[in-house]
Amino acid sequence: MKIFSLMAIALGLAGALPAAESGKSSPSFNRAPLQPKPYAELPLGAIQPEGWLREELQRMASGMTGHLDEWYPEVCGARNAWLGGDGDTWERGPYWIDGLYPLARLLDDPKLQAKAQQWVDWTLTHQRADGYLGPVELKPEERTRPAPRGAQIKNAGDWWPRMVMLKILQQHYDATHDPRVVPVLDNYFRYQLKTLPTAPLYAPDNPQGGTYWAAQRGADNLMVVLWFYNLTGEKYLLDLADLLQQQTIPLTTWFENGQVLKLQGAKKIGTGNTEDGPFHGVNLAQAMKTPLIEYQRDGSPRHLAATRKGFAAIRTYDGQPYGLYGADEHMHGTGLDRGSELCTAVEMMFSLEKMLEISGATEFADRLEQIAFNVLPTQVSDDQCTRQYFSQANQVVCSVGDSGFFNAYAGKSQVYGLLSGYPCCTCNLHQGWPKFAQHLWLASADGGLAALAYAPSRVTTTIGGGQTVSLREETLYPFDETVRFTIESPAEFPLHLRIPGWCAAATLKVNGELQPPAKAGSIAIVQRRWKRGDVVELSLPMTIRKSEWDQRSVAIERGPLLFALRVEETWSVVPPAAPATAPAEAGDRTLRECRPATPWNYALLESKLQNLAQGFAVVRSAAAGKTYPWNLAGAPVELRTAAVRLPEWTTPKNHAGCPPPSPVAMPANAAAETIRLIPYGCTTLRISGFPWINEAGSLLKNE
Ligand SMILES: [Zn+2]
Numbered sequence: 001m002k003i004f005s006l007m008a009i010a011l012g013l014a015g016a017l018p019a020a021e022s023g024k025s026s027p028s029f030n031r032a033p034l035q036p037k038p039y040a041e042l043p044l045g046a047i048q049p050e051g052w053l054r055e056e057l058q059r060m061a062s063g064m065t066g067h068l069d070e071w072y073p074e075v076c077g078a079r080n081a082w083l084g085g086d087g088d089t090w091e092r093g094p095y096w097i098d099g100l101y102p103l104a105r106l107l108d109d110p111k112l113q114a115k116a117q118q119w120v121d122w123t124l125t126h127q128r129a130d131g132y133l134g135p136v137e138l139k140p141e142e143r144t145r146p147a148p149r150g151a152q153i154k155n156a157g158d159w160w161p162r163m164v165m166l167k168i169l170q171q172h173y174d175a176t177h178d179p180r181v182v183p184v185l186d187n188y189f190r191y192q193l194k195t196l197p198t199a200p201l202y203a204p205d206n207p208q209g210g211t212y213w214a215a216q217r218g219a220d221n222l223m224v225v226l227w228f229y230n231l232t233g234e235k236y237l238l239d240l241a242d243l244l245q246q247q248t249i250p251l252t253t254w255f256e257n258g259q260v261l262k263l264q265g266a267k268k269i270g271t272g273n274t275e276d277g278p279f280h281g282v283n284l285a286q287a288m289k290t291p292l293i294e295y296q297r298d299g300s301p302r303h304l305a306a307t308r309k310g311f312a313a314i315r316t317y318d319g320q321p322y323g324l325y326g327a328d329e330h331m332h333g334t335g336l337d338r339g340s341e342l343c344t345a346v347e348m349m350f351s352l353e354k355m356l357e358i359s360g361a362t363e364f365a366d367r368l369e370q371i372a373f374n375v376l377p378t379q380v381s382d383d384q385c386t387r388q389y390f391s392q393a394n395q396v397v398c399s400v401g402d403s404g405f406f407n408a409y410a411g412k413s414q415v416y417g418l419l420s421g422y423p424c425c426t427c428n429l430h431q432g433w434p435k436f437a438q439h440l441w442l443a444s445a446d447g448g449l450a451a452l453a454y455a456p457s458r459v460t461t462t463i464g465g466g467q468t469v470s471l472r473e474e475t476l477y478p479f480d481e482t483v484r485f486t487i488e489s490p491a492e493f494p495l496h497l498r499i500p501g502w503c504a505a506a507t508l509k510v511n512g513e514l515q516p517p518a519k520a521g522s523i524a525i526v527q528r529r530w531k532r533g534d535v536v537e538l539s540l541p542m543t544i545r546k547s548e549w550d551q552r553s554v555a556i557e558r559g560p561l562l563f564a565l566r567v568e569e570t571w572s573v574v575p576p577a578a579p580a581t582a583p584a585e586a587g588d589r590t591l592r593e594c595r596p597a598t599p600w601n602y603a604l605l606e607s608k609l610q611n612l613a614q615g616f617a618v619v620r621s622a623a624a625g626k627t628y629p630w631n632l633a634g635a636p637v638e639l640r641t642a643a644v645r646l647p648e649w650t651t652p653k654n655h656a657g658c659p660p661p662s663p664v665a666m667p668a669n670a671a672a673e674t675i676r677l678i679p680y681g682c683t684t685l686r687i688s689g690f691p692w693i694n695e696a697g698s699l700l701k702n703e
Contacts, residue, residue, distance in 0.1 A: 027443035028230040033238075035299045038360035039442040039450055042461050044105045044175040049437040051456030051476075052629050056377075056433050057107055059628075063384025064418070065103055065430045066112055068096050071418060071587025072426060074148035081135030081156070082165070083122050087148045089135040089156035092427040093119065094164035099346075099430020101171050106434055120172050123165055124180045131191025133184070134162050150423070159201050159210035160217055162188075166224040173231075185228055192221075193240045201247040216283040218248025219290040223354060226296055238297075245294055252291040252303050255310035278406075281327025282343040282424075284314075289351035292358045304359055311367075320393050321547065321555035321688050322562055322680060323370035324348060328390045328405035328413070329422075334550040336689040337655040339390025339405045339413065342379045342425035345371050346432035353439040356452055362521050365452045366501045369560040372436050372453075373478045377630040377681035380429060381416050386592055387429055389413040389421020393549075393688045394656040396567065396600045399593040400574060401654035411654070415574070416592040440473075448494035450523070454483050467491040469530075476625050478560045479636035479679070481542050487534040494527040497538055502545065502559060509537045544612040544639070552662040553689035554609060556616065556639065556677060563639050563677035564686035566632065568597040594684050600656070602643040602675055603664050603691040616641045616677075635678040642672040644693055656687070663694035 027040030049057055060066065068076045076096050079087035097119045104112035127133050137156035147153045166185070173181040195208065201218050203209025214221075222244045229237040253259075288310070291303035318325035319334055324345065326338025352368040355361070380387045388398070390405055390413045401411045413421030440457050442450045447464025454477045460470040470488035477483050485495070499506045501521040508515040508524055511534055518524035526536065542559030549555055556563045574591040608615025617640045624636035646667060649660060680688055 028227070029443075029445045030226075030296060031230045031233060034226060034229070034296045036445060037296070037358050038445050039357045039452070040445075041174070041357065041438065042441055042443055042459070044102060044171055044438060046459055046461040047106070047438060047441050048458045048460075049106060049440075049455065050458060050472075051474075053433070053437055053455045053457065055628060056630075057103060057437065059382070059384045060103055060430065060433060061107055061109060061112060064387070064426065065096075065100055065384065066115075067587065068100075068427065068430075069115065072423075073586055074150050075152075075423070076427065077148075079148055079151075081153075082119055084126065086138060086143060086145070088151040088153065089137060089161070090152035090158070091161040091164055092152070092423065094161060094168060095424070095427035096430060097168050098164055098171075099428075099432070099434055101168055101175075102434035102438055103430065105175055106437055120168060120178075123169070124178075124184050127184050127187060131187040131189075131194075133188045133191075134165060155211060157208055158214055159192075159221065160214040163214070163217060163220040163224075166221060170224050170227055182232065185224075186232070186234070189225060189228065189237060189240055193236060193243065196240075196243050196247060201244070213283070215247060216249050216280070217286045218244050219287060219293045222248065223289070223293050226293070241297055245297065248290060249287060251287050251310070252294065252306040255291065255306035255313070256302065258309075258313060278330040278332070279327075280330055281325065281341055282329070282347055284325075284327070284331070285344045285348035285351060287351075288348060289354050292355045296358060304361070307355070308363075319549070321549055321557075322375040322393060323367055324375060328407065330406045332406045335658055336394040336550050336553065337392050337404060337657060339392060339403070340375060341390055342387055343428045345376050345379065346429055349376070349432055350435055353435060356439070357442060360523065362452065362498050362523060363501055365498050366521075366560070368436070368439075369453055369478065369500075370562070372432070373560050374562045374680040376432050378683060379425075381592070382628065382631050385588070386416040386418060386420075387425060388416055389425055392655065393555075394659065394686070395683075396651060396656040396685055396687070397595050397654060398684065399595065399654060400591065403654045412591060414654075416594070418587055418589055420591055441471075444494065444496050446494050448496060448525075448527070450496035450498075451483075451485070452496070452498040452523070454478070454498075458488075460489075463491070463493050465493075467493065469493060471495075476636065477540070479624060479629060481540050481559070483538045483540070485536040485538070487530040487532060487536075490530060490532050492529040494525050495530075495536065497524045497526070497536075499524055500540060500560065502542075502557070503540045504543070505541045507539045509539075511535055512537075544616050544618075546609055546612060549689045551659050551689075551691065553659045554604060554662070554692050555689055556612075558618070558637075558639065561637075562680040562688055564680045564683050564688040565600060565602060565690075566598075566635075566638070566676040566678045566683065567600050567685035567687075569632065569684050570595045570597045596685050599645060600685065600687055601646050601649040602673075602687065603646050603649075603659075603662075603693045604641065604643050605672065606663065606692050606694045606696075608641050609692060629679075630681050632678070632682060635682040637679065639677040640674055641677070643675040643690075644670045644672055646691065649691070659687075659689060659691040662691045664691045666693050666695060 029037045029040050075088045075092050079085035080093040081089040082093045097116050101116040104116050135156050199206050199208035201210040202215035225241050291307045295303035314325050318331050324340045326332045328339025332338045349371050352364045356364040379391050398414045403414050409421045441459040444450045458472045462468050469491045472486045475483040499518045499522050504520050506518050545557045547555050572593045619638050621636050627634040629636050
């Protein structure tokens with residue numbers, strides 16, 4: 001009875017809001033006065049991942065993503081305050097659901113959908129009368145038993161953890177059009193508009209206000225407000241958007257001034273709106289979308305220019321060959337032994353997905369694939385049961401011990417475990433692959449469909465003009481150069497296909513007929529009346545490229561993949577150090593260490609680097625397309641080249657240390673060997689930033 005009346009109220013309120021009456025939310029290319037977007041997300045459920053990507057998602061369902069409530073019950077179990085319990089009130093429960101929710105929909109898995117739904121239901125049915133959403137901090141006298149060990153129970157009123165739940169509610173509405181969502185968000189956003197002037201995003205001394213996390217991650221809040229404005233057209237949301245923008249770090253200005261990024265060793269970044277010390281790497285990944293989210297409000301070209309300047313500065317001061325930056329947890333420079341947090345990978349991916357929709361700039365899709373296909377697969381074990389907190393570009397051992405990171409976490413931040421290092425990543429990693437799958441296909445503003453990142457999939461959706469279209473995308477990309485699309489239902493629409501920035505000789509055929517040439521870094525658009533069975537074949541020749549990194553080391557790339565030295569692995573298990581923090585029923589808390597079983601200290605030869613096509617042989621594995629690709633056994637493609645071992649390059653502390661500055665002198669009695677480079681995403685141990693030897697110079701010196 002009570003449930004019935006709550007629903008009736010919800011429906012009544014929803015009816016009061018104009019656009020919600022239509023029951024349609026997406027795709028939306030922005031309502032005036034927002035700047036129009038060229039691309040928009042399709043409803044959750046339109047895209048079905050296939051091939052290796054589907055297997056990846058199924059492994060997630062069998063691993064941590066499908067079982068975090070059971071394996072990490074002290075935070076994600078029934079006592080979590082987002083389920084009405086007396087436990088964790090902060091980000092980690094919503095983090096998990098932000099990935100579990102889309103995974104459950106993509107796999108059409110009712111059991112996982114039910115797990116995620118409990119969190120949505122509790123949130124939607126426990127809003128405070130004034131609009132506040134989510135748990136509140138319990139007073140000591142309200143507790144009948146101690147909070148679970150390891151639960152975050154302070155700062156429940158911080159604006160930040162609510163931002164994660166807003167992302168979940170947006171996905172839930174797009175997937176279901178649940179009529180409860182609109183009135184709850186309307187109440188919450190009106191509450192924000194009323195409350196933020198006196199309790200802003202950053203107000204450390206005000207229990208009603210937020211922390212620096214909220215001020216640095218405010219774009220997540222703003223993004224959902226703009227989505228809700230597109231849905232409802234309520235003008236107060238534009239006022240709220242302006243208020244949130246004023247209280248969020250001004251990243252466009254900071255990038256323009258070069259302020260954020262010269263941060264190694266910096267003590268302060270010059271505003272009261274930030275923490276002391278170097279910028280936090282995950283905050284930067286989340287904040288990276290801030291300029292373009294704000295662009296939708298004012299239309300200024302400075303936001304895109306500042307974003308590009310920001311990425312260039314990251315490359316200079318902290319850049320790493322896999323497309324992210326040294327930040328273990330804080331910005332820590334270009335050394336190839338610096339760590340990169342798993343949260344940074346998944347948050348940067350989500351930022352890039354949103355930046356791509358708003359700008360249509362293919363460079364963001366190139367960056368998105370670079371992270372998805374290189375660093376993301378390495379940081380989670382194949383069985384999806386353990387993960388790393390930090391990974392390294394040159395990672396030659398993963399064991400308990402000092403690795404020279406900014407935050408050390410008792411030397412356990414590099415080993416694989418459920419909770420090794422710090423547990424944020426255990427909960428946040430789940431959004432990586434599902435949201436990547438959800439952004440493989442986008443609606444285009446001209447009434448068509450766009451494939452701006454590539455992986456095997458099928459899409460069925462309604463496009464502009466109300467036609468239902470269905471396409472299948474078959475490919476072994478990123479390991480293969482060909483992507484084949486088959487039209488499965490007749491319709492007339494433009495098909496948008498990204499030509500990556502690294503691809504100078506792309507060709508496009510429709511039913512075998514060559515189309516006009518498409519430039520690198522552009523979007524090819526094929527407009528026609530499609531018939532069932534029409535085939536579009538996109539060929540993306542992958543030449544080998546090199547780039548320079550710390551100590552003048554060299555990284556080798558081919559297409560979207562970074563290649564790294566194949567190092568055979570010896571795994572061992574370490575018992576958990578502090579079992580007292582885990583409930584008896586919790587999942588496996590052992591740590592997994594990995595040590596090299598083959599040499600790693602190789603230098604490349606300059607003669608091979610001078611002519612990459614001749615110096616590196618591409619060898620395709622017979623297993624390509626038949627096995628799970630992201631490990632040593634399954635690596636679908638490898639490069640072979642000659643290299644020389646450097647006996648002086650050893651492992652100080654627990655890591656490879658910096659490679660010696662290049663060019664390196666040829667060691668005495670050196671003999672060239674053939675080495676195998678495999679995709680970075682297939683490795684656990686590796687060298688990806690190689691020193692190199694100038695053989696001619698060395699010979700002269702020897703004479
Ligand atoms: Zn994390």
